[in-house]
Amino acid sequence: MFRNILTLFATFFKIGAFTFGGGYAMIPVLEREFVTDRGWLTSEEMLNFVAISQSTPGVIAVNMATFIGYRRAGFLGALFATLGVITPSVIVITIIAAFLSNFSEYVYVQKALAGINIAVAVILVSAVWNLGKKSVKDMIGLALAVIAFVCVVFFKLNSIWVILFSLIVGIAVKGGNLKK
Amino acid sequence: MNLLLLCTYFFLTGLFAIGGGLAAIPIMQQFFVDRGWCDPELFYNMIAISESTPGPIGVNMATYIGFDSFGVIGGILATLSLVLPSFIIILIIARSYARFQDNKLVKNGLYGIRAAVAGLIASAAYSVLSVTIFTFDKFMAAPSFFTFFDLPQLAIFAVIFALYVIFKKHPILYILFGAVCGIVFL
Numbered sequence: 001m002f003r004n005i006l007t008l009f010a011t012f013f014k015i016g017a018f019t020f021g022g023g024y025a026m027i028p029v030l031e032r033e034f035v036t037d038r039g040w041l042t043s044e045e046m047l048n049f050v051a052i053s054q055s056t057p058g059v060i061a062v063n064m065a066t067f068i069g070y071r072r073a074g075f076l077g078a079l080f081a082t083l084g085v086i087t088p089s090v091i092v093i094t095i096i097a098a099f100l101s102n103f104s105e106y107v108y109v110q111k112a113l114a115g116i117n118i119a120v121a122v123i124l125v126s127a128v129w130n131l132g133k134k135s136v137k138d139m140i141g142l143a144l145a146v147i148a149f150v151c152v153v154f155f156k157l158n159s160i161w162v163i164l165f166s167l168i169v170g171i172a173v174k175g176g177n178l179k180k
Numbered sequence: 181m182n183l184l185l186l187c188t189y190f191f192l193t194g195l196f197a198i199g200g201g202l203a204a205i206p207i208m209q210q211f212f213v214d215r216g217w218c219d220p221e222l223f224y225n226m227i228a229i230s231e232s233t234p235g236p237i238g239v240n241m242a243t244y245i246g247f248d249s250f251g252v253i254g255g256i257l258a259t260l261s262l263v264l265p266s267f268i269i270i271l272i273i274a275r276s277y278a279r280f281q282d283n284k285l286v287k288n289g290l291y292g293i294r295a296a297v298a299g300l301i302a303s304a305a306y307s308v309l310s311v312t313i314f315t316f317d318k319f320m321a322a323p324s325f326f327t328f329f330d331l332p333q334l335a336i337f338a339v340i341f342a343l344y345v346i347f348k349k350h351p352i353l354y355i356l357f358g359a360v361c362g363i364v365f366l
Contacts, residue, residue, distance in 0.1 A: 016235045018352045023200045023236065024304035029351045044294075048281070051293035052273060054300070058266020059238040060200040066267050070274035078274070082267055086259055089235030093243040094255050096229060104228045108363055113232050115362020117312045118333055119354045122340045124305035132298040141295035148299025153306055159199040162296050170292020171285055 004073040005080050012065045012084030017092075020113075021120045023053075023060030028127045030064060040072055043134050055163045061085055140173050183250050183257065190242050190261035197238065204238040204262075212245055222248070238262060313337050336361050 011033050019026045027050055034040045041049075049071075053063035062085055069081025096103045103109060136142050144166045151157040189211040197204035205227065212218040218226075226248075230240035239259055246258025280286045310316065313334045318327040340361070344354055 014352070016239075018234055018355055019236075020232075020234055020355065021308060022202065022304070024301050027301065032350055047294045047297065048290050050297055051290050052277075053270070054199065054297060055293060056266065056269050056273065057196060057198050058194050058263065058269070059197070059204065059236045061236040062239065062263045063266050063270050066270040067274050070271060071277070075271070078267070078271055082263060085236070086239050086263060089233075089239040090243050090256060090259055092233050092235065093230070093240050094247055094252060096233065097244050097247045097255070101225070101229075104225070104232045109232060111362045111366045112359040113362065114312070114333070114366045115336065115358040115360065116355055117308055117358070118336050118361070119340055119358025121305065121308045121312050121337060122344050122354060122358075123351050124301060124308060125341070126344060128298065128302045128305050131301060135294035135298045137291075137295075141291070141298075144292055144295040145299035145302070148296040149302045149306070152300060152303040158203065159300055160203075162300065163199075163293055166292035166296035167289040168292070170290070170295075171288045174288035174291060 001073060005076050008065075008069050008072060008077050009080040009084040012069075012081045013087055015061070015065075016085040017088035019061070020116050021124075023064075024127075025120050025124060026061050026064070027131065028123050030068070031127075031131070034068060041068070043131075047131065047135050051163075054159065055167070140169070144169060183254060186246060186249055186254065187257055187261040190246070190258045191265060193238075193242075194262040195265040200236075200238070202237065205241065208241055208245065218245060218248070332365060336365060 015026055015029055015033070019029060027046075031043065031046060035043050035046055049064055049067045050060075053060045053067060056063060062082055065081040065085040066078045070078035072081075132145065136145050148159075148162045148166065151162050152159055193204050193207045193211065197207055209223065213220050213223050226241060226244045227237075230237045230244065233240055239262065242258045242262040243255040247255035250257075313330055315327060315330050321327070336358075340354055340358060343349075343357075344351075
């Protein structure tokens with residue numbers, strides 16, 4: 001139990017410390033840590049947690065930490081996973097706010113960040129493929145994914161409307177004849 | 181403005197920001213910039229820094245605004261206030277998840293949302309690609325293959341992509357490698 005809580009804190013600390021570019025870039029890292037390396041979750045469970053984290057209030061990364069932490073080790077697991085993911089931010093931002101408020105203007109920071117963005121692009125592009133083949137199982141799923149993409153990229157719609165729409169379509173279309 | 185009000189504002193931000201940290205920024209803007217707590221220029225600088233440092237953007241912003249107003253304690257309390265509502269909500273959902281995960285409605289609903297999330301990940305991929313390897317503005321000015329891509333960035337992308345697919349190491353290693361490539365080549 002104690003070991004699980006420590007692992008949760010350490011893993012989410014690592015995620016908080018090295019993930020750039022918001023919640024989505026974190027999904028492949030979570031998949032690696034909890035599905036591939038530890039086998040604590042199945043891919044489908046993880047994608048369910050992402051789906052729920054996306055449709056509830058709050059920062060997605062934090063929601064994921066709370067969810068995974070709770071499922072693995074109850075309340076304390078949730079608490080320490082959540083503290084783990086926010087601690088690096090608190091430390092890094094406090095140092096920058098106190099001493100380096102022109103941080104983003106340093107040329108080496110900009111160069112490093114440009115390179116990081118490319119790596120994040122690689123990770124996200126392969127996540128579209130790897131996670132897409134697990135979460136899009138038929139033509140309706142493909143249609144929902146394409147609609148989500150188009151609405152967010154071209155119509156700048158808030159993702160909550162896309163989520164709500166897919167929830168309704170999922171229930172309406174799948175209805176009673178659910179295949180396992 | 182006092183510390184209690186700061187925490188209340190962040191609690192409300194955490195409660196109403198649905199869809200992640202980017203949804204939190206307009207709400208923070210209403211609470212802190214529109215009410216004169218935070219200078220607009222400083223606020224935009226905070227966004228730039230929150231995007232260029234690791235960690236969730238919403239959390240970074242909360243720490244920054246809190247620190248700016250009340251020092252280290254302010255940063256910590258603002259951050260905790262931001263995450264408290266979702267912590268409670270997710271705890272409630274996680275407790276009942278085991279009971280509802282086999283419910284037909286929940287299952288079908290999640291099936292739909294999982295598919296949409298694939299599209300949302302694709303949109304995140306698109307937005308980071310459009311600020312790295314694609315140069316749409318140059319392409320619009322003079323359409324050709326060479327103006328469509330930023331060639332050095334495209335080359336780095338191709339190398340990292342190949343390494344990622346071949347070696348399948350931990351994604352964080354590639355992020356660090358990307359930082360090194362950026363410093364050396366860009």
